[in-house]
Amino acid sequence: MSFQTLSYRPSENGVAHIAIDVEGKSVNVLTPELHRELGEVARCLAADDTVSGAIVYSAKSSFMAGGDLNRIVRYYDDQRSPEQAYSESQTYTQSLRALETCGKPVAVAINGTALGGGLELALACHHRIVANDASIRLGLPEVTLGLIPGGGGTQRLPRITGIAKAASLILQGERLTPEQALEIGLVDQAVPADDLIETAEKWVLGEPDPQQPWDVRGFRIPGGSGLNDMKIGRLFQQLTATVAAEYRYNYPAPVAALRCLFNGTTIKSMDQALAVETREFSALTRDPVARNMIRTLFINRAGVKIRELLSDAASEQLKQRCLDAYVRQGIAMAAAGIEPQRIENIAFSAGLVDGPLALAEENTHRKPQSRSDLASADIRDRLMCAQVLAACQCWEEDIIDPVHADLASHFGWGFPSYTGGVMSYVDTLGLNRFIALCDDLTSRTGAALEPSSWLRERAQDEDRIYPPPD
Template sequence: MYQTLNYSVSDAGVATILIDIPGSSANVMSVQFRDELASAISRVADDSSVKGAVISSAKSDFMAGGDLKQMMTLFDQGLNAEQALAVANQFKPLLRKMETSGKVFVAAINGPAMGGGFELALACHRRVVVDDAKLVLALPEVTLGLIPGAGGTQRLPRLIGIAKALPILLKGERLSPQKALELGLVEQLVSADTVLATASQLVLETTDPSQPWDRKGYSVPGGAGFMGPEPGATFNLAATSIARETSRNYPAPIALLTAVAHGTAVPMDAALHIESCQFAKLLMDPVARNMMRTLFVNKGELDKLVNRPQNVAPAELKTIGVVGAGLMGAGVAHVAALANFDVLMLDATEAQAEAGKQRLADGFTKLISRNRMSQDKADTILARITAVGDYARLADCDLVVEAVFEDRKVKSDVFAKLQAVLKPGAIIASNTSSLPITSLSEGLTAPENFIGLHFFSPVDRMALVEVIKGKQTSEATLAHALDFIKRLRKTPIIVNDARGFFTTRVISAYLHESMGMLAEGIKPALIDNAAKLAGFPVGPLSLIDEVTIEIGYNAMNQTKADLGADWVEPVGYKVQKRFVAELDRKGRRYGQGFYDYPDGKRQVWAGLADVYPQQDPQPNVEDVKNRLLLIQALEAARAFEEGVITDPAEGDVGAVLGIGFPSYTGGVFSLIDTLGIDRFVATCERLAQTYGERWQPSTWLKTRAASGERFYPLAV
């Protein structure tokens, strides 16, 4: 009778509704599922022989929520307010009917319940969950530019109070079964083989088939709306925190706060309407579309290795080598060991390699002291890492990651030593952030086994790996490198070989533009604060100081030497040279850079105005923000034109995950499309008249603008 669920009734009169969306590994809400669930709920409500129902899943997950792929396309289709409100109300009447049907519904949560799936469980009268540490319950919609749209903003605070609910909603916090039990969101933790039986027994034991908020005299725990000192203080604190953390670039947190504040002050039916109105507004906003597309749909496809060569058998990688026991090398060793690889970490001497491993151990000790890691987990990771000082020890490695200084000669020496000891077919991967892969492979007898794997620091926390194909990199090497990254649970983007690849080119444009502004006489505080207001996690000048001005200067000198007469001086080079070679202010590590650091605190260098006289008046903060955003998008467009990046989805995911490009934009290419490519090009042409040739769009880009060709075709 049903295609998306299974319906049965026991001899005791308990109906069991098992969700099982066909053709999908996960249960995702759809119109067909909604209609069939509505039919099943009506059967339970109308059949006097049925005492109540258990809702569970026939799959390993409970339910993943709404179909974000489909929802993502609605903005492109020109959704109006009435249509958006209809989408927002798709499941609300159904869930409201369920909880007011006069029959008991118990959620038997046998796997992850995310988004709409968790909202379905919250609408049930009681909940039991399998006691599995890997099982999570969450309402992550805000992290994707939306808010819960099936009553989650109203039922969660009504169950546990506003003060406890808001952090879960605003951060998309992933709750373990134990945490959910402690909060009072579920009633029991049970084993997987008893979850249905336990839920069925709860149906039979429950005498009042109503929700607390539908009973006379109910009040929200701790107070509701803006009334009372506790909720008032909570909302004020949340609003302040949202403004500070998002610079008001993200509409979803404010919409959520509004829905909770106003919704909890009124009866449930009116509250659900308030949630729907806020949800509909977000659905009509490009921010939600951009975030869903980049952070969920496109990232999800890349995590599945959608661009992996399909004709290559899966890799059988067991032992991984890492050359270099510094910050990057130790980080790669850490994540490889965490992924159950045996890891050999090599440095110039075994003692230096041991020192790198000890730094990892010291870091783990700090995490353990903060209850962020168990001792057993730390011991397991460290046991898989062996510190070595002899290249011959790497002979049986299947893949070796080179993570030494960004110096062509040093790297070439490493590759020569690796080539002499590695078994045939072993992959050599360079962690270079800018040096062309093809030229680095020139001394190798098997360049087809050479590839670039650009990790980002800190490796254990950064999700992206930029995979660089050299001209001779084989399809098998690419496929097996992607298999390695998937084992690490990181997201790969594939780029073609070119100096700086994709991410380094884009962020370099940002950093050089900021140094160019400094030379123009714009105050460093304005530059850095404008960047944070634009959504960057840290200001560019502060970032350069942290990694040291010296590193960028040395890298640029390497580029200058490599390119010779073809080198084009970037706008920030003279600033780098002046601070490093003339002023000896190399960055925070040296105690002085663009800023001074008395007692570890950052403050503007008092002598800066003597070096670069400051403008009066200073430019508008919006102009500074736009320059920092748009210069990166322009450089990304150039990389696309040159074939370095061939898929805007990979470019957007790479920009957001790898270099901290503001996620509300969806990434560099989404930013261009959202602004409108014609408007983007016109703005760049205007900036070129004031700031120079680096802002001049190419003929190719102007041609696209003239024809209105987007990087992402409109979904129709």
């Protein structure tokens, strides 16, 4: 059979060689073609009477970098239905499941860094061998992208390392060296790079059991599973509290990862457990947070030297004007009778590093003449929109463009990454909804958030700031 992203070659010793080589890419990344072709090659392997097993390796200098971020960032704007998102998300999962249940042993030879979907491919193989090169990194960093592992990582990893270690690796996006991976059982062997293929072939020729441990009747997850297990129940409570404190409910991915880890591991059937993960993953691909984080923190950041950007006069002016507007909004709300500590707490819950009153130079803690019970959502919106409007004014005056404004706002003063930055905040709502929000806050709460006529005119022509993805 002929493939676009990999090759299948039976060898004389009865071991098939599956080499991954995504065309047109300097490193292997997951593409829809690779998603599908891995399943096709798994079925080819199962039907090939000339081989007893297979080895999987990369034809490039590294193993696999994970998903294609330029493709993933388009998911949100594609406005896919939940059913379509689920269907597209399960292709890779089904292909890896076909590989690990093909009835023949499959070893993977990891010659370089394997992240995200690359490591998930390795986890679906029956034996994992890595080159003992200290520069190699193995990990599942999807949470740092606003996603979760979507190719079985939230289910296979805890069945290998136990739930506690898997939770740490997934929630923190840790990247392990081969030595660290070997220590926790993430890989089975670490050998010199020149010995990878030979070692993998030798393992397959030893006629090992072609069944994953979790598919063997009576398998139990190391360290226990299920909320009826008191130790696991306490772990879940602890991690839930930690995620709430660290992410303040603004990031859906860590919560989704916890649900996968705990709900999926209570299910004995791997296929049903994988369905839990696919539901969670596909929902995240339809959420703007993943789009915002990937676009700003990875795609827009590529090639930009952050230190130089932040020292640029335009970024300094952007920062000063945004923070001045933020502080003024906080002072105005405090003067209108809103409890100062409440303002600060809501700023913190929104993911902002410092409260506006903490940044204010004047004493804002004097008692106001009257007390206001403004809704928390209104306080939050006023604090965010004040900064964003100031950024839009900088854009209008051609001081800074949206891409660099997003980068400068996040890396310069900690504007929350889940928004993607000050301009992505607008882009997520759409210009017209953002303008309507500012007008509503101004009329109802006296927020003094008046969008300029330039911004209103622009919204009539185009509702978004960033161009639609190709």
